[in-house]
Amino acid sequence: MRQHKAIAPGIVRLRPSADLNGDVRKLLSRVRSEAVLAISSPVRLPRHRGLGHTAVRDLMATGKQLRLLYSADYLDARDRRPLLEDASLGPTIRVAATDFHNTFIIDRHAAVLWSGAGARRPYMVMVRDAALIGALHQFATMTWESAVRPPLCPDSPLVSLDERTRSVLHTLDRGLTDEVAARELAMSVRTYRRHVADLMTRLEVSTRFQIGVHAARLGLLRPE
Incomplete structure (x- = not known):
């Protein structure tokens, strides 16, 4: 991922590489204490599920605080069983009924937003402006806290209560x-x-x- 051009003070447009999966991994590798990952209408990323299990779980293993927010439409469009069956991820996941911009907020110091789910080369922006990051973080965390836990898998031990x-x-x-x-x-x-x-x-x-x-x-x- 390379910087493309400045849009406004503290906001830079990014040019994703051919390996978007790798770009996201690099972003997550920068997390030092906390991250909010909000995904509503993701770009075409075939291995996104693997990314979620590998990079996110690696962060949790090192004690990082994570919040994973998904839109209902996003989960409905994918096989969510492997994600929901991962007990280590369960407490971090919330599902919102509304749509929102895809956003990664890293340590409240940087945020990456992207859209264009159907685009071949969707654009991304990196935000460094402290005031804007604060607003994004507040909105994302409030949305996460008011959202619900994801629906259970059919063979979940909770569904099979006697x-x-x-x-x-x-x-x-x-x-x-x-x-x-x-x-x-x-x-x-x-x-x-x-x-x-x-x-x-x-x-x-x-x-x-x-x-x-x-x-x-x-x-x-x-x-x-």
């Missing part, structure tokens, strides 16, 4: 006490609490309130 565990989930949603819920489900309070602890582990949460929030986002609170 009927008893699903019943426990619904009693939690109704706000029943442990004693009332256990009596209604014809089990001991101790067994009921064991099911609750199992749900916390599966949903990667630490409170009962969070169980309800995450279960709703994942579509697990279906009518009985």
